[in-house]
Amino acid sequence: xxxxxxxxxxxxxxxxxxxxxxxxxxxxxxxxxxxxxxxxxxxxxxxxxxxxxxxxxxxxxxxxxxxxxxxxxxxxxxxxxxxxxxxxxxxxxxxxxxxxxxxxxxxxxx
Amino acid sequence: xxxxxxxxxxxxxxxxxxxxxxxxxxxxxxxxxxxxxxxxxxxxxxxxxxxxxxxxxxxxxxxxxxxxxxxxxxxxxxxxxxxxxxxxxxxxxxxxxxxxxxxxxxxxxxxxx
Numbered sequence: 627x628x629x630x631x632x633x634x635x636x637x638x639x640x641x642x643x644x645x646x647x648x649x650x651x652x653x654x655x656x657x658x659x660x661x662x663x664x665x666x667x668x669x670x671x672x673x674x675x676x677x678x679x680x681x682x683x684x685x686x687x688x689x690x691x692x693x694x695x696x697x698x699x700x701x702x703x704x705x706x707x708x709x710x711x712x713x714x715x716x717x718x719x720x721x722x723x724x725x726x727x728x729x730x731x732x733x734x735x736x
Numbered sequence: 737x738x739x740x741x742x743x744x745x746x747x748x749x750x751x752x753x754x755x756x757x758x759x760x761x762x763x764x765x766x767x768x769x770x771x772x773x774x775x776x777x778x779x780x781x782x783x784x785x786x787x788x789x790x791x792x793x794x795x796x797x798x799x800x801x802x803x804x805x806x807x808x809x810x811x812x813x814x815x816x817x818x819x820x821x822x823x824x825x826x827x828x829x830x831x832x833x834x835x836x837x838x839x840x841x842x843x844x845x846x847x848x849x
Contacts, residue, residue, distance in 0.1 A: 632778075635776075656835060657835050659835075667842075667843075668826055668843050669779070669826070669828075669840045670840070671837040674835075674837065718834035721786075721834060722767055722784055722792070722833040723794065724784075724828065724830070724838050726779040727778060728776070728777065729778050729779075
């Protein structure tokens with residue numbers, strides 16, 4: 627079956643430092659979605675990547691889809707305390723199944 | 737604009753009790769999902785409904801049943817609650833299947849004692 631590893635599981639950064647989380651798949655993905663879940667909250671959609679090599683930016687967040695469509699990353703520049711939460715990738719294992727990685731929990735130390 | 741509404745927000749059950757978690761969406765979405773979230777385990781799919789009238793098992797369906805009552809509503813039932821079902825439950829919906837933006841409810845925090 628499709629295997630997707632999300633790394634790291636936890637990341638603690640000093641405010642102002644950069645942060646990156648990765649989703650790595652054993653098979654080619656058709657597309658990938660990224661979500662953010664604040665502590666005590668629910669997952670909220672951030673972005674979808676579809677094309678090989680695609681790069682999208684949202685303010686301090688940069689999302690990339692690998693050339694082979696087997697990996698993706700979310701990079702946050704100069705983290706702020708508002709970035710705290712868990713970031714998930716959804717790699718859609720089936721046509722009707724949203725399938726999530728285990729998530730990366732980001733803590734930001736002020 | 738309510739989006740996805742889940743009830744209740746919190747629930748405590750005794751082992752063996754039954755209950756139904758309710759979920760409704762007002763976005764005219766075809767697909768709906770139930771997830772459970774446990775520390776370190778991420779979001780695990782319990783059941784999903786690709787469209788009105790269909791339901792399918794996800795990764796962890798044992799101990800649960802679902803009903804897609806109509807296009808808006810998708811309920812999750814625990815027939816005989818067990819402590820292992822202590823978790824946070826999320827309902828979600830999407831326009832049509834996976835590979836698209838999904839919208840989540842606020843979650844139900846369930847404790848089984």
